Amino acid sequence: MIKLFIVGMPGAGKSYLGKILAEFLNCIHMDTDEMVEKRTGQSIPTIFKKHGESHFRKLEEEALWECVSIKKDMICSTGGGIVEKDENRAVLQKFPTIYIKKTVDELLKNLRSDQDNRPLLKGNSADKLEQLFLRRQSLFETFPSIKIPKEILEFKDITCLLYEIAEKTTFGHQMQEKRIEGIHPVEIKPLMAKKQLQDSEYVITSETVHAIYTSFFKEDNYLVLPDGELSKSRDNLYKVWQFLINKAVSREEVITGFGGGTITDITGFASSTFKRGTVFDFVPTTLLAQIDAALGGKNAINVEGIKNVCGTFAFPKCVYIDPLIVFSTEKSEIENGLIEGLKVALLVHEDVDILDSQLKLAKIILEKPNLHAMNRFIQQAVQDKMKIVNSDPFEKSGRKFLNLGHSYGHVYESTFNIPHGKAVALGMLKMLREKTDPIIKDYCVFFERIVKKQLDTLNTHWNDDMQKRLLNDKKNTKDHIVFIDLETPGKPFKVVVKKSDMQ
Template identity: 40%
Template sequence: MSKIFLIGMMGSGKTTLAKMISKILSIPYIDTDEEIEKSHHMEIKEIFEKKGEIYFRKLENQILESLLKRREDLVVSTGGGIILNPKNRELLKNQKTIYLKVDPIELKNRVSVENRPLLLNNKEKILEIYNQRKELYEIFETVDITSLNEWEATAKILYTLNIYEKLEIDSSFQKVRIQMGALKLVPKEWIIFTNEKVNSLYGNFFSNKKFIFPNGERVKDISYVSKAYEQLLENNVSRKDFLCGIGGGTITDFTGFVASTYKRGMNFTFYPTTLLAQIDASIGGKNGIDFKKYKNVVGTINLPNEVIIDPLSLLSLDEEIYREGLIEGYKMALIAGRDFYSFFKENLNELLNRNLEKLSNFIKWAVEEKIRIVQEDFRDIGSRSFLNLGHTLGHAFEASTGIAHGLSVGWGLLKELELFKKYNLTDEKCYQEIKNTLEYLVSENIRNIEINKEELFYYLINDKKAENSKKIKIPILKSPGNVTLEEIEYSVLKNSL
């Protein structure tokens, strides 16, 4: 990996992004301006005032040369003017140097004049400085992050690195591969179903044989299934062609359903790009669409030819979407218990920081655990129901409130846990430990949302898991690794809300 240098204008976010990359890759972070300030016990503005800009540029060169002599991997945030020195430009050309390009109007809106001696308390000067340096920046590899948030920008940066580490999933039941950077390697001959968001971030990696659908759950509607059939027929797609779903769980569910039913079934594969899809939706062969407000009531059980998981794609996720996957993974750890549960507890902060090593191992563990359960009960008539932990109340909450699936499962886990505690099915220590973790993962505004109990109960009794009008089978968590399946009367569930 060696060293990564981020260059760009003041206000482009170099420091913030370098800190994030440091946590993601487990490598030290250095800020050249901070190093200069520490060595001189003065702020940059004061150094400019007392010593002048020429002196400061010499210091930048000294810091850069000293960093290049260090043997370890580093991610370095440089000062905006480091490329003004020809010697620095030559040194940086021989390194992994990335120019973070941001539109100058956005830079003006972002930047603060504090400790910015070149701006002289005048933000308008940033436009002049940008024009002076533009050509020097653009001799380096450029990543335009103008319209991206911090996580999206981080993903774009890391996709410029040659990170292709693999982890093998041990399963003869379903073929799953974890490979960083896999989105850059999607076969050009495959037909791709994706959504607008994924296409905007990664569409340049894909061939032109792609069909772009709307973001979110609304794609899982029979109207879009009809549109997909029409597009496949118009393009003379045969059963032997490969249909590839690239996106979150809605796209993998949708793609799997279309592929399983088009011409009585065609080849298909998934590149899930959300954590929830990687460890849940893409695993186990369930493909489905929604009807009315009922999730996945129309569907098939059919395994894809392969699932290729690229952990790098998770870096671009919004925080809430990412946490959805962590909650689902926590559910898997609760079912598995033992080592997986301990791993999750011990590495939660690193998982929240999206450390790639920890994240890849977390995905591997969660996928293998789900495959183990699914393999025992492929047709979903017994132990596979353990995977519904948190989902009995969670699905009803989701239908009633419109809150995203993973967050609703978190709410459902909490409410079901309270029920288990109330009837002495879970001991106090276990209850408190799990409750504390869930409250860390599920925001307070979701935990305390006001619900319409009658509406929630309506969706509960119409859930696809319901088998009669009085009772529902529900997984009971007694302790991590100890889950049983029992029937509970609806009245008990209703009274617990």
């Protein structure tokens, strides 16, 4: 069960942070001040005036006990004076509790508009606040502290704050872990990335990931590559090998790929060829890498401008998925992952409830993202992809179904420079949008929403250049193009067309 208590001075932003975290983590938000007001039907200034501070403190303590005993996931913003009582502090010490640290000046700035509701600050508020601060500071300091980086928190800020909270308290222990067995195991647990990285022996990562998560790295055991597709080059492969040689990495030591699909691809390739195969694992950091690229043991680099043309099949020791970490990526990266995740759902499931649920989660993630929905979507999508991979690890038959939407998708991607995920959505629309199955129709509506700006591409005149690209797609055999189609959800089939018939 999730429980987190927030303490701090009046004006520190306890309610704001509590509300935001509760929404993000799908917990209820409890605020001891609000609870007291609701129970008594009186405002806090009125309770102070009529019954005195000690009566208020008693009510406040009762509210705290209610928060402690409630059997629901909960984030609690406490009243500023709650720490003054020894018993309250003793209770809070038993739970993950964080102190929002602010200077008196910062607090005053926040409080200026709200003095009427703060009975202890009536009169000369600057002096009073300073006195309160001096009285309570050492009590607050008995809890680990965080600083809120700015007034309005974005997803990236919330992500970094949660890692900090998890490092300083036992908050992360409350997250549930899911382990999926198969050709390689996968572990999924929010907030696990930092610990996993700190346990890693050698890490390959990319610039942006390193810049955001600098504190995850130990000194001197990692290599930073450029962001994006550029990292999957012959030169960078050579750099990884050099790094491993300089570090005298042995075959038994583990090399960790920490980044998006480009980083997991090159790390897998470099590791599987270094000393004819060293052990590697992945901590993927984009949604696409978590539910697709890092799963299933296909590793590759690009050569002569041809994507994934040189690579290996080699399986990671384990893939560690932390659904929180994807919240620092751009929205377009999340969209890419959602599309591939929904594609796999359509391939694997006949069960309408599961298909519906994945689509609903994808909509939530797109409109009002939260960790709970992301975690659930990822768990299902990973199981779906692993089901296909486990039944055909070396892509001899059924794994080829994963190419749904990709034959046309690759043409759109290379002709119009459309991001891979969106191009695949267009490719799926090209194959599926005339279908009458209601679930397929629902999925197509969602794909259309994501590619709204590129939808016209589907009406572009199919020219010779596009035909050439379609015929030369590397997924084809020498003489045939293999399209993947769906009869109904969960029932994919191959359409094999002779190239000579299409020329």
